[in-house]
Amino acid sequence: MELAGLACAQTLATVYKKDKFPRVLVCCGPGNQGGDGLVAARHLGMFGYDPMVWMPKPGSKEIYQRLATQCKNMKIPIIQPTNDMSPLRDALARSDVILDAIFGFSFKPPVREPFDQALSLITESGLPIVSVDIPSGWDVEKGNAAGVGLDPDVLVSLTAPKEGAREFKGL
Numbered sequence: 387m388e389l390a391g392l393a394c395a396q397t398l399a400t401v402y403k404k405d406k407f408p409r410v411l412v413c414c415g416p417g418n419q420g421g422d423g424l425v426a427a428r429h430l431g432m433f434g435y436d437p438m439v440w441m442p443k444p445g446s447k448e449i450y451q452r453l454a455t456q457c458k459n460m461k462i463p464i465i466q467p468t469n470d471m472s473p474l475r476d477a478l479a480r481s482d483v484i485l486d487a488i489f490g491f492s493f494k495p496p497v498r499e500p501f502d503q504a505l506s507l508i509t510e511s512g513l514p515i516v517s518v519d520i521p522s523g524w525d526v527e528k529g530n531a532a533g534v535g536l537d538p539d540v541l542v543s544l545t546a547p548k549e550g551a552r553e554f555k556g557l
């Protein structure tokens with residue numbers, strides 16, 4: 387998770403330079419991928435970006451809570467967990483790029499709330515998206531068959547590209 391999060395932060399920093407894209411909205415799901423996102427947020431902060439974390443359903447594992455504490459200790463803003471979409475809308479309006487760490491290889495469709503609405507809002511924002519491992523909303527084997535997944539510009543495959551990412555056309 388530490389290496390995965392560092393790789394994601396380094397990739398985002400390589401493609402989206404901090405002078406043009408300083409405000410990174412790190413969207414974290416409840417599983418290990420959310421943990422990758424929290425690690426990435428920490429590194430992005432150290433690289434000189436202004437990360438903000440949106441995690442509506444914080445993971446229950448101790449590692450997840452420890453990673454969130456590290457972000458808080460670094461004064462990285464974390465949006466209060468809620469099913470209300472207003473804070474996400476506001477955060478999107480104040481961001482330059484999104485790190486999508488919502489769902490990884492354990493995602494099973496269909497998308498449940500509050501992530502269903504969130505994926506739509508993220509897509510509608512038109513902001514560039516860097517996805518971790520598999521774009522959120524994509525089935526790890528069948529890809530974006532349901533058509534509700536994100537359409538990222540950059541995908542960071544961890545360990546190996548996933549079968550479902552065959553249709554991915556970005557970087």
Ligand SMILES: NC(=O)C1=CN([C@@H]2O[C@H](COP(=O)(O)OP(=O)(O)OC[C@H]3O[C@@H](n4cnc5c(N)ncnc54)[C@H](O)[C@@H]3O)[C@@H](O)[C@H]2O)[C@H](O)CC1
Nearest residue numbers: 387390416417418419489490491492493494496497498519
């Ligand atoms: N060796 C590696 O490749 C490593 C990968 N890492 C990252 O971890 C994820 C996989 O983590 P996992 O905890 O197994 O699951 P997810 O993060 O994908 O999420 C599970 C989480 O999501 C909830 N959920 C599932 N389906 C839905 C749905 N339809 N709607 C709403 N919520 C859903 C589920 O309940 C769980 O809470 C991998 O992709 C990498 O990013 C690690 O960094 C370690 C090394």
